[in-house]
Amino acid sequence: MTIIQSIILGIIQGLTELLPISSSAHLSLIPWALNWTISPEFNQAFEAFDVALHSGTLLAIIIFFFKDWVKLIIGGFNQIVKKEKTQEGKMFWYIVLATIPGGAIGFLLDHFLEDYLQKPIIIAIALIIMGIILYIVDKKCKSKTEYKDMTLKQTFLIGLSQCLAFIPGVSRSGVTMTTARIMGVTRESAAKYSFMLSAPIVFGATIYKLKDFVFSIPFVIGVLTSFIVGIFVIKFLLEYLKKGSFKLFSIYRVIIGLAVIALVIMK
Helix, strand or coil: CCHHHHHHHHHHHHHHCCCCCCHHHHHHHHHHHCCCCCCHHHHHHHHHHHHHHHHHHHHHHHHHCHHHHHHHHHHHHHHHHCCCCCHHHHHHHHHHHHHHHHHHHHHHHHHHHHHHCCCHHHHHHHHHHHHHHHHHHHHHCCCCECHHHCCHHHHHHHHHHHHHHHCCCCCHHHHHHHHHHHCCECHHHHHHHHHHHHHHHHHHHHHHHHHHCCCCHHHHHHHHHHHHHHHHHHHHHHHHCCCCCCHHHHHHHHHHHHHHHHHHHHC
């Protein structure tokens, strides 16, 4: 993998992992659309590099929400050891409980069905369908629950919805934000919780794939690019959703999906 390729993929990961437009779809489609040489060695290295790029956006989430993470961890610890009940402690354990089922089910489905779901046409259909669902849900559902007021039921169901993210094109952030909006969570709160919820699963995947990482110059540059772009995307999305909606991302998903279908036909 060249430095240029790693930079392109790092930018794509930083942009698409945190927006509801599917990083797995874009990371799969870019090499295909640009006709990169896909050898067995490239595929093997790319699988590990994909996870490494996710660790770049994970680092962005940790750094951007660093104070929140400190409060969550301390609150979660105190709730068990000192029996002190706080909003931060409650949310910490909500995130833990929400991660377990979605992560476990998603891992199993991805392990057994990954090879069947990487076809561009399937990714395109998933992009379009999820884009339409996100648009309808976001338009119809009311915004009545803030991040700090989310319940165990809401956080658990949002976490469970992550299992659908094993389908490239669905988008982990897309499905969690959509589920949050179905349950009346405000747009900004849906985005923040989606970011926080992604951290444990991405961290686990990073540890699992760590032995396959090849720490070359392109590798480091790609991860660093993903981290830097991720920081700016988090700030942008949280500010944008204070007044904006998910309509823009829904339209983008449909356009990209149709473009991929057209490219499949032409190829």
